[in-house]
Amino acid sequence: MAKRRKGRPINGVLLLDKPYEMSSNHALQAVKRIFFAQKAGHTGALDPLATGMLPICLGEGTKFSQFLLDTDKTYQVTAKLGIRTTTSDADGEIVSEKAVNVSDEQLAAALDSFRGTTKQIPSMYSALKYQGQPLYKYAREGIEVPRVARDITVYNLELLRFEHDEVELNIHVSKGTYIRTIVDDLGELLGCGAHVADLRRSAVGNYPMDKMVTLPQLEALLEQANEEEISPSELLDPLLLPMNSAVDGMHCVYVDDMSANFLRHGNPVQAHNSPSEGCVQVYIGEDENDVNAEFIGVGFIDDDGLLAPKRIVVV
Secondary structure, three states: OOOOOOOEOOOEEEEEEEOOOOOHHHHHHHHHHHHOEOOEEEOOOOOOOEEEEEEEEEHHHHHHHHHHHOOOEEEEEEEEEOEEEOOOEOOOOEEEEOOOOOOHHHHHHHHHOOOEEEEEOOOOOOOOEEOOEEHHHHHHOOOOOOOOOEEEEEEEEEEEEEEOOEEEEEEEEOOOOOHHHHHHHHHHHHOOOEEEEEEEEEEEOOOOHHHOEOHHHHHHHHHHHHHHOOOOHHHHHHHOEOHHHHHOOOOEEEEOHHHHHHHHOOOOEOOOOOOOOOEEEEEEOOOOOOOOOEEEEEEEEOOOOOEEEEEEOOO
């Protein structure tokens, strides 16, 4: 007999403002507990020393977390010049200390070298895996393993402040970009070393900052519900964004009930309004003007030009 899953089948995406010094997994478990959700998953870990936007997918929403992992991100970072550390952040051991003698012109030239598409070697203190183990585990044992340089894109890099030995930047980057590596490389270019003193993720894809909520806010709503003797879901669930928000911007395809049933059973269907290739949002409905259209997941166009299921919601 199958074990019954604990919790309730709540679906959606919560934009958590992750607190300082909390791991992404601990933040995830806290949200799962507060919502009493059967299933939850985050969309790419934030370092414990980083704060900011951590989208947490609940229920069937976890099927679309990969699409958020693959989207671009925006960060606000403060780099401390003159000190290089083992981890390229304030948590690491000091590797070197040098005097800071950097002009505005030198900084501007160095920053310009990061704009656009470049190659980046991932930090040894990243979660990327080598032979089944994350790189940071090797780093903690003092083991250096080979890493392949990857293409990254810095869409926008804005200098917000340069005072003495601190540089504050706003950086909009492609998936898989390590801000600590950019800061470490910046320090080396300037000849004085640098590390991340403060890091905050302000955006993931097109998600708005004003929709973020903190754990204390969620705990307060839970307490309020208990005091008013109402279901916590009445206060908490309105904070969730719909599952299709995780694939915002993807082409939309509309199918009828029969086609939807085929897709739910793993079979491709003919869809007249589909593009020639790529992934698409799939809805049961007439077209984009159908206010009752129901999101049922993500499909892709197969080699035969048919709409095939990729991540389909189970209801």
